[in-house]
Amino acid sequence: MHYDIALHELILAIIVVLILVLLLIISVLSYSFYSYRILHYRHMWKRIIEYKIMETIVGGDGESERDSAFSKHLKEPSFRALFLNVLVDSDRKFSGAAKQAINSLFHQFKLEDEAWRKLRERKAYRVAGGIQELAAMNVEAAIPEIKAKLHDERTTVYQEAQYAMVSFEGYEGLGFLEHFNKPLSDWQQLRLLYSIHQIPEQSDLQVDVWLKSTNDSVVIFTLRLIRKFRLMTYYTAIYDLLDHTATAVRVQAIRTMQAIENSTTVRQFITCFGQQPIEVQLEILKSMKAARSKESEEFLKEQLWNHQEVAIKIAAAEVLVVLGERYYLQEISQQSDTYDQLKQIIKHALQEKKC
Known part of the structure; x- marks a missing residue:
């Protein structure tokens, strides 16, 4: 009797496990199908958006049917978000009339509202995205709010605000540096430097x-x-x-x-x-x-002979090679009283020059 109960419980346990496995498989397949549909739609939408941008830049062909289909897609929030992202990416790749055409699309389809909404959200990545979009589309009305974000505690937000201020104001946008007390990463420094094209002669900074x-x-x-x-x-x-x-x-x-x-x-x-x-x-x-100053020759020879660090000796020998002192180095490397380590350093320096 006890054996029958145990067997019955075992069968029930196996059935439960099989059901759970089946549910898990269904969940995975459903998620995979959902992800595939999202990717499919994003790919299709991106092609539609890119065509619209190209059409705007080179001149429309009057296809009202295509325009009405585009307008229908714009009712989808996901489509509008993707449209805004593609516009910002495209803005970085073009200049002149093409850039102005991209900017006109931004205002024509009222995507500015999307960017403003992001700017006023709580999530850091959304706020940073809003700042980036408003700056890329040169919405000068956003400058006061973006400037306020320079003091935000979240790194992604204040870094994007810094970059935006430089995008708007050029060199003058670096005014935040005077009281900035957080680390300025190497990547952020490069972004800011790349955005500055000139320094005005009459500057308050x-x-x-x-x-x-x-x-x-x-x-x-x-x-x-x-x-x-x-x-x-x-x-x-x-x-x-x-x-x-x-x-x-x-x-x-x-x-x-x-x-x-x-x-x-x-x-x-x-x-x-x-x-x-x-x-x-x-x-x-x-x-x-x-x-390549000859003025440093004697100093370099002194470092080669007397410095305690091998790395300095190697560097000094390499500079001497560049200054044309190969004969001097070869000569001392062949002397019997030159210690082995120095000979190896000189050999390394001479080989580096050949390479």
Whole structure:
């Protein structure tokens, strides 16, 4: 009797498991079918949208039937969202009359309302998307609200607001740097630098104030900005940064000095070399390699012979090769009193030059 009950329970358990497995299979198939339909519709809609954009740029062909079908699709919220995304992506690829045509579509189909709604939502990615869309379509009425987002605590939001302000105002849009106390990522710095095409002669923004910022990432960005536009007047302020507490700032200062070098640069590198950490010393040697100044030869030979770090010895030897001192290096490598490590370093440097 006990055996029959146990067998009955086992059969019920197997049936329950099979039902659950069946339900799971149905769920997976349903989700897969739903995902396929979404992808299918997105692919189809994207082709319709891209055709509409092309038609607007090159001139319409008067197909009213196609226009009515497009208008019908616009009633779908998902279609409008995709239309807005494709417009923003297309705006980055075109300029001139084509860009204006894309902008006209944005206003013609009242997609501005979609972007404004996103700007006022709670989710960070939606707010950032709204900022991006309003900036791409040059909706200047949004500037006050976007400017307020510069102080948002969410990274994606304030970064998109920064980029938008530079898109709207160019160099003047960098005004937020004066009081910015959060990290400015390398990627964000590159985005901002790429968006700035010129620095007005009459500008209220003071680069020297940013160089004195307590935010290291702001100082680094400013040094990159100086490099891009070859702002020679800040050379002395940059040299002063070689005493900065952050090694990353010192490295960028060396790169910037090399980019806007003058007749004193190499001598200044030599003078401060001994007080710098290894990372900065290596950057100085890279700059000397780029400068190709004969003034540094004796200094480089001293580093090759006497410096404690192998990396510095290697870098010094490589610069000497670039300066045409191959014969000197070959000569000392063949001397019997030259220690083996130095011979290997010289051999490495000579081979690097051949490659």
